[in-house]
Structure formats: structure tokens, C-alpha cells
Amino acid sequence: MKSFFRNCHLKARKASFPPSLALLWGGQATKSAPTTRQMLVKYFDTSVMVLFLFSQVVLKIIKHYQEEGQGSEVVQGVLLGLVVEDRLEITNCFPFPQHTEDDADFDEVQYQMEMMRSLRHVNIDHLHVGWYQSTYYGSFVSRALLDSQFSYQHAIEESVVLIYDPIKTAQGSLSLKAYRLTPKLMEICKEKDFTPEALKKANIGFEHMFEEVPIIIKNSHLINVLMWDLEDKSTVADKHELLNLSSSNHLEKSLQLLMDRVDDMSQDIVKYNTYSRNLSKQQQQKHQYLQRRTQENAQRQSRGEPPLPEEDISKMFKPPQPPPRMDTLLIAGQINNYCQNVKEFTSQNLGKLFMAEALQGHN
């Protein structure tokens, strides 16, 4: 019953994508995988400490982006694997087709089912353990991601989202990060209460929203050997583009995005400001009203008249609608993310610059 409900829920949010979870349970409903189910139950309480990523998964993701994604468009796909002790091993993945306006009636669920069934036939891990997504200059902290990751994690506790940054990768350093929602955030999302009070009570901040899971990329021994072999053959120049500063274009883009986020943040703060001002104003009014009421009642009592009938205060003073704060939180998270990126980028480049300066001075 529950799975059915979830299924519907996800279908309604087709645009925001997540590879459907229903498949997991759907798959289990067939008799073919009772063992997996048991295994899952067994490790249900233990949290995954580390992520083992098979190199073919990395290559597949990169390939997927290169072939289908361009610009700020993102590509997504499903991760398949197993939970072994405190490791989550991701052994395979398959991409998710891009959504276009034309094929609105495309059935994701059907597609996933088919895919997983087919993979199972060729004896590949067919257990759903998360999903991946590409990102544009590190802007991935969004409501959509939160929602889908929540539904994943709600269903499969171990599931992670793998963020692949193609731009950084193109600059020479592979950027793959695995994130999970923190238990705190899971609770909040379960409550679906994003009012300031609730968030305050939960004592959650943007830095506690996501936890990163360390990634270890595993190669088979054969591949390792091949790599060693290749490294010997390649020349030095190919290997190290030591002083390449890459472009400041990256910085500009990041700054621009950062600025947009800051603007959003500002707006949110202003909104919140007005809300709290309204609230306090109303509180005052309420207070005054109550005081007046008690005074009047006291007077009436002294005159021997019956006190005024009680009125519903909450009806008279409807508290203003508190602005949802989750978006603000996400924006803060995103800003943090950008800042980290920029910092990382610049600190590397600064180092290079100083090196270059020293070299020049030396020459």
C-alpha cells in the first residue's frame, strides 16, 4: 500500500525526476530476490561509512554527461549496487533518458523496471542504492534534490546521491561527491514542517543538512596493471600541466551564481523581517486588547455587572503566515557550496601563481 502511494507521488513529480523507488519494492515483490531483502533488513540500522565506487560507474557517468548533457542541463541516472558491512558498493548504473516536452507520456517506472529486469538477466547487481546527477558549477542544492533524496532515503536508508561536476572534471580534477541527508533533516522532512519555529527546534543549519560520504574508487587489478603500464609510456608534458591557471571564466560564472543566490537570500531575509515585524506588532495589539478587556471586566465587576463574554482571541488576531524557511536554508547551503568551490579553486591557483612568480624572479 505504502509503495503504491509513493509510486503515485513520484509520478506526479515527474519533472523533478527521481528514478522511481517503486522499482525496488516492485522487484522484491517478485520472488526472485528474497536474499537481498534479508540482507537489507540485516543492515538496516547500520549506517554506511564509505562508498566503494567501481571505475566503470565513473566512466559511465562521465560518458553519459558528455553524450547527453550540455551547458546547464543536468543528466541523471540510477545507481545499482550492494551494501556490504559498512560499505556501500556501487557496481553499476544506468542513465535516465532526458525529459522533453514531446514524450510527456513516457513512463519512467516502466523504463526502470525494464532496465533492471534486463540487467538482472545478465547477472548484474540490480539493487537500487541511489542515483546520480550532474551539476553546473556546483549548483545542486535545490528543493528538487532534497525532495527526491528524501524519498530515496525514506525508502532505502543507505541510498546516496552522487554529484558529478563535469566542468571541474574537464579542468583536470575528477569531481565526484556522494551526499546523504542527515538524520536531523530526514526528521524535519518527514514532519514536512518548515516553519521558523520547527527549524529552530530541530536546531538545523545549512552545514548539517547534508553529510558527505567518502568515496573510494575501485579498479580491478587488471586495470591497475594496465594503468601502470600506460603511465610509463606517457611523457611528462602530458601528465602535468603544472602551471595552467585554467580560466577566470569559471570564477566569473561562480560569482554570478553566487550573486544570484545572495540576492535570493536577501529577499528571503527581507520577507522574514516583515513577517517578524508583523508578528510582534500583532502580539502587541493582542496584549493591549487583553489588558483593556481585563480592565473593563474589573470595572464591570465593581459595578456588579456580569463580565464580558469570552471571545476567541485567536480568531480576532490571526497570526500572519510564517514564511517557509527551508528554501532559505537550502540557499545558504548552496552559497556555502559555491564558496567552498571558489575557495578551492582559488587556493590552487594562488599557489600556482606564487610558484610562477618565484620562477620568474629566479630567472
Added chain:
Amino acid sequence: MSRFFATGSDSESEESSSADELTPKAPGGNFKQSLLISDDEEDTKRVVRSAKDKRFEELTNLIKTIRNAMKIRDMAKCLEEFEQLCRAFLKSKTIVDKEGVPAFYIRLLADLEDYLNQLWEDKEGKKKMNKNNAKALSTLRQKIRKYNRDYETEVAAYKEVNWESFSQWSRSSSDSEGEAGEDGVSAKAFLKKKPEAAPEASKFLKTAGDESSSSDDDDEDEDWGSDTVDSGSESSDEGEGKISLSASFEKPKMFAKGTEINVPVVVKKLNEILQARGKKGTDRAAQIELLHSLATIAGENNLGQGILVKIKFNIIASLYDYNPNLAAFMKPDMWKKCLDCIDELLDILFEHNNIFIGENIAEDSESLAISDQPFRVRGCILTLVERMDEEFTKIMQNTDPHSQEYVDNLKDEGHVCGIIDRLLDYMETKGSTEEICRIYLRRIMHTYYKFDYKAHRRSLGLQGETKSEQDQEESEGEDSAVIMDRLCKFIYAKDRTDRIRTCAILCHIYHHALHSRWYQARDLMLMSHLQDNIQHADPPVQILYNRTMVQLGICAFRQGMIKDAHNALLDIQSSGRAKELLGQGLLMRNMQERNAEQEKIEKRRQVPFHMHINLELLECVYLVSAMLLEIPYMAAHEFDARRRMISKQFHHQLRVGERQPLLGPPESMREHVVAASKAMKMGDWRTCHSFIINEKMNSKVWDLFPETQRVREMLVRKIQEESLRTYLFTYSSVYDSISMGTLSEMFELEIPTVHSIISKMIINEELMASLDQPTQTVVMHRTEPTSLQNMALQLAEKLGSLVENNERVFDLKQGVYGGYFNRGEFGQHASLDAIYTIYVFAYQKGGYQQNKSYNRGMLSQTEVELWIQKNNISDHMTPSQAYMPLIFFRGCVLYHFRF
């Protein structure tokens, strides 16, 4: 009528000829005339009938429908038609006054009342009636009862006579022609007064006609030169016609036969006439005619000028009174009469030096009789002339400015000015300073907005030989500038009312500005301090002020003072209500903002069309000025987050231009300016020039200036200069150095000019460059921040405001949400770090690329140290410390720019 009299050279022949000529022509001609001449009843009737035909036909038609409705007992219809009938009857009141109430009308009233009473009595029938009809019946019954009270006698008479031919009458209404004719007869038979009155009237008419025509001739000989005979005789003739007409109804005779006509009698009569003034039932036209005839009688009997002047005063006053409400304007014939009257009055005043007039002379201290003492007459000619001037404005306001009529009316302006001039002469000798100020202001008001072409031509030294004699004559007159100067200075010195002086100053400035005397105009404006307190003035003065400012702005533009022009026009143009502010038309607004009354008032304030300032010219001047200022400014501050717009309106136009999905060649003036701006943005002055100055724009705007060629040259020059500036701002980052020779070629400016422009830019720190004298090149310094740096600055700006906002929340809550917001602060610190790093990085990179590391290495080292320090401490910062990095950061930025 003049065509009848024009041929007559003397009075005898005129009289005879008119009698001969008119009788046969009467049926086709003006009926007034025929009424005057002929005593043949048949003839008169025929003519009158044609005049009333239309009205009566309307009435009979309505009556017919009422009778039909009566037949089918449709009370609602009956009521409706009856109301219409009443209205129609009111409309034809003038004719009814002349003819008496038509019998058919009375008959209907009587019948209808009977019929209604009958219906009312018939309870059975009433019950059967539907609700609507019953209601209509009761209302109609009440109405007709009330209405018939006015015609009680007539109705009674009708019922008494009890026409035998009643049935015939009621059926024959279809033949309106016949009925109208018979009505005429019946009216006579039935209204006993009428037949008696008619012969008497005609008798009088005849005598009056004779008298007045002879006196008229006398007047002519006396007053008018030979050249004005036509108009004079025309107007007085018209007067006669009216006198006789009205006299026949209201006042059969002016004086009893044989009364000795002397001053007291005339004055008494005059007062008698004046007493009726303002009363409800008075026929104002008739009153004017009475006064006229009184004037002629007085003139005839040689009662002296005093009484004549007095009567003339009253004639003019009653002419002004003719229109009961303020909004209506004088009819052309009334206006003509008024002008002539004032002219005559002035003639008399000029001729006879011994007449004293004034408002302050009491009624009983007047001396009107001929005696040794000078005449003393109560009245104020100045007020009359002022009122005349206002009436003239009103006429101009109410005439369609694009019609021939307007041009014709405008021709009277000369006449008005003539009168004002004459009065001015008169006042200069006789009036008090206050009065002189007032008349001077009138004169100024008629002068200030006119461009003095003669003076202009003279100043250019172009004495064309082809000029006609008249032109020659005209050009001998004083320069309007001299006149303005003289009059205004008198007012400045003598005037004690603030308003006249303010108006005079404004007119003076306007006149200066119109004639391109920019400095005088500006100085006068600044010295008068009008800008400070004009908002306390009344709306007409404010309109004048607005007009003056606009003219000042346009003047500045012509002189090439773009900034001044822009400033002067900014207020008017930025409101978007230039039309309204200049009193040149009302904006379409909904009725909530302005009720009918206000609208009327506003309409009265409008400036007549011939004084309008061309709004398109105004807007074009403004937009072009804004373009010349804004485009270089935009180029200079491309990355400045706090950049202010110089002109909102100009930006609006630009945006409108950008929103266009398809950009065709410009059509309107605005599109031209927008297209030119775009060209200028690229530093392409040639395209800009071709958009601003071309056939279309010339005909629309530039040709409206008196010194077109000079203005265009100035404009080209400005475009070149500003394009050069824009070019340097936009593309300086591309150049390491640029030769001034090249620039001068590109913009077709002389090298010294280019040199001066660039020097100015360098001095103002707009352009980071230096001039290399020997090679004549500009060497760029490249200290402008790169786009990355700019962006970092912008971000810092934004973060500043974010911190402020956040702090405000913090203040409000006083730590209630402290934990939560502290984290917010922390987020910002992280981002501040980031910017800081970026900045250092960008800075370093710049230095690195330039290969010039003079004393930059050190700077950046210290910075990096600081940054690292900050990195360490940033994890535990208090809210108040949040500002620190920001301040520090700004300091750095400033520091960098010093180098």
C-alpha cells in the same frame, strides 16, 4: 447687409434705395430686415413662418404621437412623449416669445388634461391597466396639472371658445404646413393682444428705423474714418434690426412722445434698463439693443460725451454679461460689437480730454451734463479691456485650432493689441502706476511669446530688398526686446502686487529665451529666486512658469548647453504630464480623479493654441540632451553597481526600443533618438548623426528653430564629442595606446579638440591614461578593474546589504533565534572569504599577466597573510565582527585603486 448699404454714399439715397431694393428681396433675405421695412402683414407672416417652421413642425410631430398614444391608452408612451414635448417647447422659446403660444399646443394641453381626468375617474378602466401604465398615468396627471398652471388663461380661453372645428383640427395634424399656417391665424384670433401689438410695433419700427439710420450716418461722419464705413454701418445696422425687434415686445417706446430728452431723463432711463440686469426673465440681447438705442438717442440730442461714455460703459458691461456662465465664450458678432464699442469709447476718451473716468467716482458725484466742469464718469476702462482680453483668450480656447475659423479669430489679435496699445497710451498720461502696471502686463502678455522676426533679421543684417512696403513700415517699429525691457523694468520698479511682477519676470525670461539670450534669461531666473516659491503661486502663473522653464531649456539646447537644457526640462518631462503642465491640453483621466467641475476649471486654464510650445520638439530636445549625457555616462560606469540613471525617461525609451521584437528603420522621433543612442553606444558617430539629423527629423523638429543651421552644426559637434568620449570609455580596455591623430580622423574633430577632451577625461579621473606628447598618443594605464574584479565588488555590495538585513532581524528578535542567525552570519563569512580570495587572485593574475610586479608582490603578500589569518579566525566570529572583513575588504579595494 452691408451689400445693401455699401453702395449708398449719402443718407438720402441710402434710405430710398434700401426701401426700393429690399421690398422685393425680402422673402429670401433676412427676416429681421423685412420686418423692419415692410408693413404688409402677408409678407411678414410668410417670412416668419419659414423661421419658426422647423420648431413648430417638431412640436406638431410630437403632438401627433401623443394623440396616437392617447387613442391606444398607452400612458407610458404618452408620458415619455409629453416630456419630450415640453423640452422641445422650451427650445423653441424664442419663437414662442415672438409669436405667442401656438394654439395647437394649448389645445393639446387642454385635451390631454381632460383626457387624463376622464381616465382617472374611470376606476374600472384603471384597474384593468397594467402597472406601468397606471404609474405613468398618475405621474402624467400630476405633471400636466402643474404645467397647465402656467397656461391657465389660455387653456381656459380655449375651453370657452369651444371650437366647432375641433374635430377637423385634431385630425389635420398630418399636414404640418397647413396647420402651421392656420395656427398663425388662430394665434392671432385667440390671443387678443397680438393683433393690436403688431401694428403698433411696426409703426414704431418704422420711426425707429428712420431715426436710427439717420443718426447712424451722423455717427459715421463723426467717429469713423472713411475706411471703416463698411464695418461701422454693418454693426450699427445689425443693432437697429435687433432694437426694433426686441422693442416691439418688451418696450414699445423708449420715451413718450414729446418728452424733452435731457440728461436726467436719459440717466433715469438708463438706470431703469440696468435695473433689469441680472434678473431672471430679462432678455439680455434686448437689453443690449435698448442701451444702443439709448446711446443713439443721447447722441442725437447732443447730450454731451459724458452720458455717451456712461452708456457705452454699460453697453460693454452688458455685452460681457450676455453669457450667463463663465465657460461660454462670446459669439463672433457680439465680440465684434464689443471690440467696436471699446474702440469708440477710446475714441471719445482720446478726443475729449476733459472726461475723468474711474471706479472710485461715486454714482452720485458723477457729472454727466455739459457744463464748464470736466465730465466725471464712473467706470473703469482698464477692467473692460482686461475683460475683453480674457474674452479673446476664451474665444481662442474654444475654437478648433485647425480650422480656418481659428485663423480668422486670430486676426483679431491685432485689433486687441491695438486697443491695448491705445489704452496704454491713454493710461500713461492719465492712469495711476498700478493701472499702468496692469496694462503693461497685458501688453507684455501679448508680446512675450512672439518671435521677433524683424529684429532677428535685422541682427543678421539681412535687409531683403524684396520686402513690400508694409514690411518696411512694420520693421520701423520698436524691437519687441526693447519694448519688453521697458515695460518689464517699469513693472519691476513700480509694481506692488507680487503677481504682476512675477508674471512680468517670467514673460521677460521667456522672451529672452525665445530670442536666444540665454545668459540674460538664466540670470534673471536665478536672481528672481522664482524656483523657490513658485509652488505657492496660482495655477495660471505656474503654467507660465513651466512654459518659461521649457523655453529656457530649449534655449540652452540651442546654445549648446546640453546639461542646462537637460536640467531645465527634467522636471517637466519626468512627470510625463508635459501637456498638462504647460496648459496645452488635458490628459485623459478617469472621473474619480477629476470631477466635471474641476475639468471645467482646468479647461479654462488652457493656453490658446497659437501660444503652444511644440511638445514633440520639447521631447526631442529633452531626449537628445539626455542621450548626449547618458550614453557616455553609461559607458563610463558600465560595471558600477550603484550607477544612477541621469534620465529615467530616456532609459524608458531605450527599454521600449529593446523590447521591440523586430527592429525596423525608425519612424517616430523617439525611435530615431533610440536608434541614434544605440549607434552612439558603439561610438559610431556617423550613424548617430544620420539618425538625429535627417529629412524626417528636420521636418519634425529641427526646422522649428529659428536658427536651424546653427543648431544642427552644434548638434553634430556635440555628437562627435560625446561619441569620442563613449568610444574611449567603451574600448579603452582594448587599447594599450591610441594615437590622437587616429581619433581625430575617426571623429572628424581637430586634434586640439581631441586633446582637450581627453585631457578633461584624465583630469576628471574618468579615463586612466596619460598623454604622450612627442608621439601624440594616449597611453592607457589599465587600472580599471577587470570584469571579475567588478563582479567581486558588486558581490561585496550585495553582501553588505545582506548583512544589514540580517542584522535587522537580529535586532528585532534580540537573540530569540540567535542560534539560527549566528549560523547565517557564518555563511556570509564563508562567502566573504571567497570574495577576498577571488580578489587577491584576480589581482595577482592581472599583475602576472602584465609582467609588471612593481611593489605589488609585497602588497599581495600582506594581503594573503591577512587572508590566511582570517581564515583561521573566521570559524568563531561574533555577529558584530561580521562587518570587519567587509570593511577590511573595502579598504583593500580603495587601496588598490590608488595605484
